[in-house]
Amino acid sequence: MNSAIIAGICWHLVGAASAACFYAPFKQVKRWSWETMWSVGGITSWLILPWAVSAVLLPNFWAYYASFSLSQLLPVFLFGAMWGIGNINYGLTMRYLGMSMGIGIAIGVTLVVGTLMTPLLQGRFMELFASTGGRMTLLGVFVAVIGVAIVSRAGLLKERALGINAEEFNLKKGLVLAVMCGFFSAGMSFAMDAAKPMHNAAAQLGIDPLYVALPSYVVIMGGGAIVNLGYCFIRLATKSSLSVKADFSVAKPLLIANVLFATLGGLMWYLQFFFYAWGHAKIPPQYDFVSWMLHMSLYVLCGGLVGLLLKEWKSAGRRPVGVLSLGCVVIIIAANIVGLGLAA
Template sequence: MTYTKKWDWAHKWFAFSLLAMLVLNWIIAFGSISNLSGIILQIPSSLLFVVMLFGLGWGIGAILFGKGMDILGMALGYPIIMGINAAAGTIIPALIFSPGIFFQTRGKLIIAGAILTVAGIILCAKASSIKAPSESTTNSKQLGKGLIIAVIAGFTSCLPNLGAAFSGQITSIALNSGVNSILAGNVVWSLFFSSGAIINAGYCLFLINRTKSIKSFFNEHKAINWILMLAMSVMWIGSFYFYGIGCSMLGDYGLIIGWPLLITLSIVVGNLWGLYRGEWKEASAKSKRILNIGLLILIGSIVLTAMSNKF
């Protein structure tokens, strides 16, 4: 998104929603599951409704993420949203489907990893706020509104994992239809992200219509802009499909172990990419030191969480 030219956020996010959540999503789903249509027809309507509802909720959460960050800023908004995302996406499936795990060494390591993840997120956000302090001030009324939005965004951001956890019956239908066990979850992603696209793309079109800026899609940079958004879409939707494959290979606790790893690694890689691009070149020694500590803590949480699967 950084390299696109003369496109507002709404144009970028619409292109991303269209390509990642719809076009590529279904290409991957149909490419990996030959009888996908037949499997979907076997899914009870009540279960389809649940998955689609999770997807719609996640779509709303994606919008609220931006709103919460805009009101609260990096230092407060990011750790609240991503901390809740990582913790809730790990703990809620465990509490509902495998509550006994918390009495095992595996569960204790997962909890310890989640705590370290939240701590690392807070430090990385703190480092970013020192590097680029917000110039806006937030009054108490706005702060309260921002906190509510951030909390909702945090819980809705983990809905992909919750949607997968509550869709075991869909996976079973796919398995009974002869789908490979590591690909069965692809049915869930195809439905989940399609409903998420409705909210995301719809909101973007609303913004584009309000600003009368639809012509921006056809500016002189349109070709490179669409190529860049396509590349972003491939990496994003691909990461979720690979995540599903990885979770299936981890066994019964795949979603519980996999989610904190996915979130933590995405934050680590994002910060390392920022370092590579020189975003921290002019930052103070203090902010760099805090960032390094935060990244080390996040790496520690990855190690702890990965170790939990050995017990």
């Protein structure tokens, strides 16, 4: 396994760690509705940061985007919106299935769909079976799904041990939402593939390979922003129990703290894809579809490790922790298998 591939996996790990920790600052927000909190964080991560980073990277911001036709930008935008729908469904999935079952199904579906659908649609899927590297890569994806399932099982054992139940458990509705969440969340993987002309154009401008994907985030996350912010704004405008005015009428010290924590959460949410771009740049082009598998499986791994560090599993007993540890090891093995496949 060469150093570039190792670096790619490590950058995906950094991005996944940021994703696993991003909600911690949001938990410090007090006396705000979820919609207001999510909107402030979202404006930071989906609008301000992508535009600011691209303005720094690009020699001529407007000329770069004007160089693409609507037919080139529209799929990138729509796949970003698709990813945004997945974000909304994620919260609803947790509501009806609980964290462990919801995460297991949603992440499992998005891992498989987001990873394998791209080569399938490009007609390259069967070619993967013709090479040793391709077969090992597919094996790594399969092992990663097993690892995610084991970690999810550990979470379910933990919830049972601690007496945690879904807010409004509904298996039928939850399963439908989990599958929808997994499918729509894969839109980020599809958007990155559709944005390759944008990446190539950025490279021709002399932008470092690590950063060439970042200008495309203006369009990708713009699609996600419209869906997420539209959902939040509609709820804030129509739900009598919600009020932006009330949220921003809290005491000034609390208001400042809430804005800072929500902004920090948005920054960490953006950083997962900032480093995703770095990891993606190090993956061989013929196997770039595995970036999504690495990101999602390492996200589950980091989520489990963060839970252990925060002692969330302390009272769950030895069995759930043992199953979690096994799942983490399996995901690490999967990442190594994929790495070997990329190097073959």
